[in-house]
Amino acid sequence: MNVKVKIKRFNPETDAEPHWETYEVDVDPMDSALSVLLHIKWHIDGSLTFRKSCGHGVCGSDAMKINGENRLACSVLVRDLVKGEGDTITFEPLPTAPVIKDLVIDQSRFFEKYRAVKPWLITRTPPPERERLQSPEEFALIDDATKCIMCGACTHACPSTWADPDYLGPAALLKAYRYTFDSRDEGAEERLPVVDSREGLWKCYTIFNCNEACPKEIDISRWLSALKRRAVMEAAAR
Amino acid sequence: MIFSHDVVIVGAGGSGLMAALYAKEGGADVAVISKLHPLRSHTGAAQGGIGAALGNEEEDHWLWHAFDTVKGSDYLGDQDAIEIMCQDAPRTIIELEHYGVPFSRNKEGKIAQRRFGGHTRNFGEAPVRRTCHAADRTGHAILHTLYDQCVKNQVRFYDEFQALDLIMTPEGVCCGVVAYELLTGEIHVFHAKMVCLATGGYGRVYKTTSNAHASTGDGMAIVLRSGLPLEDMEFVQFHPTGLYRLGILVTEGARGEGGILINDRGERFMERYAPTVKDLAPRDLVSRAIYQEIREGRGINGKDYVYLDLRHVGREVIETKLPEIATFSRTYLGIDPVKEPIPVAPTCHYAMGGIPTNYDGQVERAGRGSIVPGLYAVGECACVSVHGANRLGSNSLVDLVVFGRRAGIHMAETLRKEGRKKEPLPDNPDRRVREMLEDILSRTQGEPVAVVRADLQQTMMDNVSVFRTEETLNTALEDLKQIRERAKRVVIRDKSKRFNTELMDAVELGFLVDLAEVITRSALNRTESRGAHSREDYPKRDDENWLKHTLIYREGEGEYRFDYKPVTITRFQPQERKY
Amino acid sequence: MATQYGKTSRSYAMNWFLHRITGTFLVFLLITHFWVQHYDAQTASVAAQVLSSEQIEAGALPDYPEAAKEAVRARYGPDAEVTPYDVVMLRLADPVYAVLWKGFNILFLIFALHHGFYGLNNILTDYIRNPIGRVLAQTLSWTLALVLLIVGLYSIIVAGWGYMPAS
Ligand SMILES: Cc1cc2nc3c(=O)[nH]c(=O)nc-3n(C[C@H](O)[C@H](O)[C@H](O)COP(=O)(O)OP(=O)(O)OC[C@H]3O[C@@H](n4cnc5c(N)ncnc54)[C@H](O)[C@@H]3O)c2cc1C
Ligand code: HEM
Ligand code: SF4
Ligand code: FES
Numbered sequence: 001m002n003v004k005v006k007i008k009r010f011n012p013e014t015d016a017e018p019h020w021e022t023y024e025v026d027v028d029p030m031d032s033a034l035s036v037l038l039h040i041k042w043h044i045d046g047s048l049t050f051r052k053s054c055g056h057g058v059c060g061s062d063a064m065k066i067n068g069e070n071r072l073a074c075s076v077l078v079r080d081l082v083k084g085e086g087d088t089i090t091f092e093p094l095p096t097a098p099v100i101k102d103l104v105i106d107q108s109r110f111f112e113k114y115r116a117v118k119p120w121l122i123t124r125t126p127p128p129e130r131e132r133l134q135s136p137e138e139f140a141l142i143d144d145a146t147k148c149i150m151c152g153a154c155t156h157a158c159p160s161t162w163a164d165p166d167y168l169g170p171a172a173l174l175k176a177y178r179y180t181f182d183s184r185d186e187g188a189e190e191r192l193p194v195v196d197s198r199e200g201l202w203k204c205y206t207i208f209n210c211n212e213a214c215p216k217e218i219d220i221s222r223w224l225s226a227l228k229r230r231a232v233m234e235a236a237a238r
Numbered sequence: 239m240i241f242s243h244d245v246v247i248v249g250a251g252g253s254g255l256m257a258a259l260y261a262k263e264g265g266a267d268v269a270v271i272s273k274l275h276p277l278r279s280h281t282g283a284a285q286g287g288i289g290a291a292l293g294n295e296e297e298d299h300w301l302w303h304a305f306d307t308v309k310g311s312d313y314l315g316d317q318d319a320i321e322i323m324c325q326d327a328p329r330t331i332i333e334l335e336h337y338g339v340p341f342s343r344n345k346e347g348k349i350a351q352r353r354f355g356g357h358t359r360n361f362g363e364a365p366v367r368r369t370c371h372a373a374d375r376t377g378h379a380i381l382h383t384l385y386d387q388c389v390k391n392q393v394r395f396y397d398e399f400q401a402l403d404l405i406m407t408p409e410g411v412c413c414g415v416v417a418y419e420l421l422t423g424e425i426h427v428f429h430a431k432m433v434c435l436a437t438g439g440y441g442r443v444y445k446t447t448s449n450a451h452a453s454t455g456d457g458m459a460i461v462l463r464s465g466l467p468l469e470d471m472e473f474v475q476f477h478p479t480g481l482y483r484l485g486i487l488v489t490e491g492a493r494g495e496g497g498i499l500i501n502d503r504g505e506r507f508m509e510r511y512a513p514t515v516k517d518l519a520p521r522d523l524v525s526r527a528i529y530q531e532i533r534e535g536r537g538i539n540g541k542d543y544v545y546l547d548l549r550h551v552g553r554e555v556i557e558t559k560l561p562e563i564a565t566f567s568r569t570y571l572g573i574d575p576v577k578e579p580i581p582v583a584p585t586c587h588y589a590m591g592g593i594p595t596n597y598d599g600q601v602e603r604a605g606r607g608s609i610v611p612g613l614y615a616v617g618e619c620a621c622v623s624v625h626g627a628n629r630l631g632s633n634s635l636v637d638l639v640v641f642g643r644r645a646g647i648h649m650a651e652t653l654r655k656e657g658r659k660k661e662p663l664p665d666n667p668d669r670r671v672r673e674m675l676e677d678i679l680s681r682t683q684g685e686p687v688a689v690v691r692a693d694l695q696q697t698m699m700d701n702v703s704v705f706r707t708e709e710t711l712n713t714a715l716e717d718l719k720q721i722r723e724r725a726k727r728v729v730i731r732d733k734s735k736r737f738n739t740e741l742m743d744a745v746e747l748g749f750l751v752d753l754a755e756v757i758t759r760s761a762l763n764r765t766e767s768r769g770a771h772s773r774e775d776y777p778k779r780d781d782e783n784w785l786k787h788t789l790i791y792r793e794g795e796g797e798y799r800f801d802y803k804p805v806t807i808t809r810f811q812p813q814e815r816k817y
Numbered sequence: 818m819a820t821q822y823g824k825t826s827r828s829y830a831m832n833w834f835l836h837r838i839t840g841t842f843l844v845f846l847l848i849t850h851f852w853v854q855h856y857d858a859q860t861a862s863v864a865a866q867v868l869s870s871e872q873i874e875a876g877a878l879p880d881y882p883e884a885a886k887e888a889v890r891a892r893y894g895p896d897a898e899v900t901p902y903d904v905v906m907l908r909l910a911d912p913v914y915a916v917l918w919k920g921f922n923i924l925f926l927i928f929a930l931h932h933g934f935y936g937l938n939n940i941l942t943d944y945i946r947n948p949i950g951r952v953l954a955q956t957l958s959w960t961l962a963l964v965l966l967i968v969g970l971y972s973i974i975v976a977g978w979g980y981m982p983a984s
Contacts, residue, residue: 013736030572042688046740047732051278053450056486056566058378059278075569100421101737107275113822120390121338121383131335133347139340146340146372146379150277163943166822182338197826202833203943228833235830 002026003078004088005036007048009102018099022088029079033066033089037073037103050103057215060151064103065092070153070213094156096165110152113168117176117194122187138183145178145223147216154210154220160203167203168195170210170220177223180230188234196231204228239426242660243269243394245649246430248401248415248457250276252284252377252635253617254436255384256642257599257649261434262391264650270393271417271428273400273452273742276385280438280450281638284377285489285562287369288635289357290327294348295367300324302359303368305810307633310356310520311626312769312779313812314470314787314805319597319622321808326640331370334639339383341372355490356520356630369632374489374562377635399426400742401456402674404433404464404613405667410603412613413661416668418675418742423735425668425675431658432649434614435461435593435601436642440753442746444586444703445695448480448487457619459749461593462756466603466610467789467801469621470591471753472760472771475629476704478524480585482543484570488563488582490631493517495555497548499528500579501536507544522628522770525584529704538581545579552576584704588629590770591760592621594789594803599645604789605803612661614649616642623787626805627769678744684729687743694721694747694754702758707775711762718755722796725751752792759798760788781812832935839932846925853908860885860908909977919973926969934962 005025010018023040034052041048051061057075067081067090081089097105155161155169176195179185195201210220245261247254250272262268291298303324308315342350351367359366372379398420405414414429437457441449462468479488498517501507511527512519532542553576556564567573567580593615594602601613617638624637701714725747732740766780767773789801853860881899889899909915941954
C-alpha cells in the first residue's frame with residue numbers, strides 16, 4: 001500500500017533548525033515501522049539516520065516518537081499506524097532529548113541518570129560457595145523490572161522529565177527498584193539517598209505515561225510506588 | 239586522537255564485557271570500544287539459556303556435558319577446550335549469580351534448569367535439565383548485569399566507536415586498534431598492551447538471519463585482512479525455526495513444549511527423517527529436513543516455508559512458557575499460535591568458525607602454540623574450538639562467559655607478571671583506514687550499498703546455506719567475484735561527519751564480501767558432510783581425510799590459502815552420530 | 818561515580834508522605850466543611866438560592882433555612898437581619914461548639930496550606946531549575962503560606978468574640 005512518511009530531520013552540521021521531510025513509499029501493511037525507515041534509507045535517501053540493531057524489540061536501539069507516541073520502530077507494524085491508502089506516518093526523535101542527527105538522540109544524560117542510582121548488586125556478606133538462594137516468590141518481585149531494555153521510551157514520555165530534564169526519570173528509578181528489591185541486595189542505605197532526593201522519586205506524580213510508553217509492558221508506576229513506600233519506611237526509621 | 243590503555247576490548251556483548259570485568263578486577267586499565275552501546279549487543283537476544291552441569295534439578299556431571307558437546311560438534315570440537323569449558327561452566331555461572339544475574343529459581347531457591355536439545359544424562363541416555371535460564375531472556379539478563387558490574391568497576395567505555403583495523407608491529411605484535419567515532423566522524427588510534435576482539439557473529443552475510451543488523455563479522459574480517467587465519471568458516475548454523483521472511487528466532491523450546499513441524503499436506507514430516515526423536519532432532523538435521531520438504535514441493539502452498547504447529551499445546555502452556563514467541567508471532571505475522579500454525583523456515587543463526595584461539599583466548603597464527611602476542615579473541619567471533627561442526631543450544635552463552643572470563647584473567651595476570659611495556663606505534667597506524675574512508679566518500683557514481691548487499695545475501699542464501707554442492711558453491715564464487723567489484727564502487731549519499739551510519743554500512747559491506755568468500759571457499763574445499771556443513775555431492779563424514787580444522791588465509795584480494803590443524807581428542811573417539 | 822544527576826540531598830520522603838496524609842485528611846475535612854457550609858439546616862451559611870443583580874442592588878439577602886434563621890433570631894431578637902456572617906459567627910460564638918469548630922478550622926487551615934503549598938512548590942521546582950531561583954521561589958511561597966497561616970489563625974481565633982451572648 002502507498003503511504004506518506006513524514007520525518008523530522010535535523011543535521012546540526014548543516015541545518016539551523018529541524019525540518020520535516022515527506023517520502024511516499026510503497027509498503028506492506030505487515031512491515032514494521034523500522035522496515036519503512038530502512039526502505040527509505042536504503043533506496044531513497046541514504047542520509048536518513050536512526051539507530052537500530054536487533055530488529056525485534058530486544059536491544060532498545062530504536063525508541064522514537066511515531067505518530068505522536070513513544071515506541072520501538074521495530075515493534076509496531078504499518079497496519080497499526082495507518083487506516084488506509086495514502087495515510088501518513090510521522091517519525092520524530094524522542095521528545096526533550098538533545099538530537100544528534102535526525103532520529104538519533106544523545107543518550108548520555110539518560111545513562112548518567114542510570115549510573116547515578118548505583119545500578120548493581122551491593123552485598124556485604126561474603127558470597128557462599130554456591131549460589132545465593134532466592135525463592136521463586138522473591139524472584140517474582142523483580143521479574144517484571146528486569147525486563148527493561150533501557151530504551152528510554154518511558155523517561156522521555158514523562159511530563160516530569162519534560163518539565164525538569166534533571167529528574168532521574170522512570171528508567172533509572174526502575175533500575176533502583178530492581179536492585180533494592182532483589183532479596184540478595186544489601187545496598188539500600190547507599191542507593192536510597194540518591195532516589196530519595198530533590199530530583200528523585202518525589203517528582204514521580206504517578207502520571208502513568210511511562211507505563212503506556214513501555215514496549216516491554218512493565219508496570220513501572222507500581223514498582224516506583226513500592227520504592228516510595230520503602231523510602232518512607234527508611235526515612236521513618238532514621 | 240590517540241587513546242592509551244593497558245587492555246582494549248573491541249565489542250561489548252557477553253564475551254567482551256566478561257573479559258573487561260575480569261581484566262579490570264585483576265587490576266588492569268581496561269577500555270571497551272563498541273560500535274553499539276553495550277546494552278544493544280546481540281547477546282541480549284539470547285532467549286533459551288546457558289548450559290552448565292550444576293545439578294540443581296537432577297544428577298549431572300561436567301563430563302556428560304562434555305560428551306554431549308563433542309557429539310554435537312560431530313567430533314570436530316577440540317576436546318581439551320571442551321573439557322575446560324564444561325568444568326569451568328558451573329563456577330562461572332555461580333560467579334555470575336553472585337554478580338547479580340536474575341536467574342529464574344526452583345522451589346529450593348537455586349538456579350532453575352531446563353532441558354534443551356542434545357543435552358543428555360550419562361552419555362546420551364536421556365534428556366537432562368542442564369540449561370540455566372532467566373525466564374526466556376537469559377542473554378538479556380546476563381548482558382545487563384555484566385554492564386552494570388563494568389560500570390561499577392569503572393571500566394572505560396567508548397560507545398559508538400567502530401574498530402576498523404588492527405595495529406601490528408613489523409614483528410607481528412598487536413599494539414592497538416584504529417576506530418571510527420560515529421558521533422564526530424573522527425578516526426582515533428587506541429594504543430594498547432593487549433587487544434581483545436569480541437565482535438560477535440556475521441549472520442548478515444545471509445538474507446534470512448536471526449542475527450542483528452550489527453552482526454557483520456567485523457572482527458573476523460579485520461583479522462583476515464591483517465594476514466591472520468580464520469578457522470572452520472564452512473560451518474554455519476541454520477536454526478530450523480525462524481519466522482518466515484523475517485528470520486526472527488522461534489526458540490527450540492517451542493518444540494520442547496510439544497510443537498511439531500508440518501508440511502503442505504499436513505504431514506508431521508520429521509517422523510520420516512528422525513523416527514525416534516522426531517521434531518527434537520539436532521538443529522542441522524531439522525534444517526536439512528525442512529529444506530528437503532520445500533525442495534520436493536511440499537512447502538506450504540508450494541512456497542519456501544513450513545508450519546510450526548503449537549495449536550494442540552494449548553493456550554495455557556503457550557502463554558506461560560512461550561510468551562515471547564507468542565508475542566513475536568502476533569506482532570510480526572499477526573498470527574495467534576493458539577489458533578493458527580506459525581510459518582517458519584531455517585534462519586542463519588550462529589558462526590561455529592572464527593578467529594582461532596587457545597583456551598585462554600590468545601589468538602593463534604597457525605598451529606597450536608603459535609601465539610600472536612598482544613591479541614586475544616573471545617565469543618562468537620572466536621573459534622576455540624568448542625562447537626566444532628555444530629553448536630548445541632545454550633552452549634554459546636557458556637562459551638562467552640567461560641572464555642571471556644579466562645581471557646580477562648589471563649590478560650590481567652600476564653600484565654602483572656610481565657609488567658609488559660607498550661610496543662611503540664608504527665608510523666601512520668591509521669593510514670589504511672583513512673584511505674579506505676576517503677575512497678568511499680570520494681565516489682560519486684555507482685550503486686547504493688543496499689542493492690549490492692542484497693545480492694550478496696541472496697546468493698549466499700541460495701547457494702551456501704543448508705545444502706551445498708560443488709556447483710552451487712562455484713555459482714556463489716562467480717557471483718561474489720562481481721559483487722566484490724561492485725562493492726568497491728558503491729556510492730553513499732551521506733557525506734557528513736556526524737553520525738554517518740551510511741559510511742559504516744559501506745565499510746561493513748566490504749567485510750561481508752570478504753567473509754562470504756571465505757565461507758564459500760572453505761565450504762568448497764571440505765569435501766565431506768559434517769555437522770552443519772552438508773555437501774550433497776559428498777554426503778558422508780570422512781574422518782580419514784577431514785577430521786581436522788580448516789585454516790584459511792588471505793593472500794591478496796580474492797586470493798586465499800588453506801592450511802589445517804589437527805583436532806584434539808582426549809576421551810571420546812569419533813563415532814557415528816545418531817540421536 | 819559522581820554525576821550531575823541524582824545528587825543526594827536531604828530526604829524528602831517525609832514531606833511526600835505528609836502530602837499524601839494531608840491529601841487524605843482533606844477528603845474528610847472538605848466533606849465536613851461542605852456539609853456544614855451548605856447543607857446542614859442549623860449551620861449552612863451559604864444558601865442554595867440564586868439572587869439577581871437587581872435583587873442584590875435592592876439590598877435583598879438570601880433566604881436561609883428556617884432552623885438557621887430561628888437560631889439567629891433566638892439570640893439577637895425576633896427582628897434581627899440574617900446575614901451569612903451572622904450564621905458563621907453564631908457557629909463560632911457558642912462556647913462549647915466554638916472549640917470544636919475552631920479546632921476543626923485550624924486543622925483544615927494547616928492541612929490545606931501545607932498540602933497546597935507543598936504541591937505548589939513541587940510545581941515550582943519542576944520548572945525553576947537554577948538553585949538560587951529555587952531557594953527564592955521556595956522562600957517566597959512559604960512566606961506567603963506563613964502570612965496566610967497567621968491571618969487565618971487570627972481570624973479563626975477572634976471570630977465570634979463580639980458575638981458572645983450578653984447574659
Ligand atoms: C536470536 C538468538 C538467540 C540465541 N539464543 C541463545 C541461547 O539461548 N543460548 C545460547 O547459548 N546462545 C544463544 N544464541 C547465541 C549467542 O547469543 C551469541 O552467539 C552470543 O550472544 C554472541 O556474543 P558475543 O559477545 O560474541 O557478541 P555480541 O553479543 O554479538 O556482541 C558483539 C559486540 O561487538 C561490537 N562490535 C561488533 N563489531 C564491532 C566493531 N567493528 N567495532 C567495535 N565494536 C564492534 C558490537 O557493538 C557488540 O557490542 C542466540 C543467538 C541469537 C541470534
Ligand atoms: C480531596 C482532597 C484532596 C486530596 C485527596 C488530594 C490529594 C493529593 C495528592 C495525593 C497529591 C500528590 C500527587 C502526587 O505527588 O503524586 C496532591 C497534589 C496536590 N494537591 Fe491535593 N488533594 C486534595 C485537595 C487539595 C486542595 C484543597 C488543594 C489546594 C489547596 C490541593 C492542591 C494540591 C497541589 C497544588 C498539588 C501538587 C500537585 C503536584 O505535586 O504536582 N489539593 N493532592
Ligand atoms: S522501563 Fe520500559 S520504556 Fe522504560 S527504558 Fe525500560 S523498557 Fe524502555
Ligand atoms: S532494533 Fe532492537 S529494539 Fe528495535
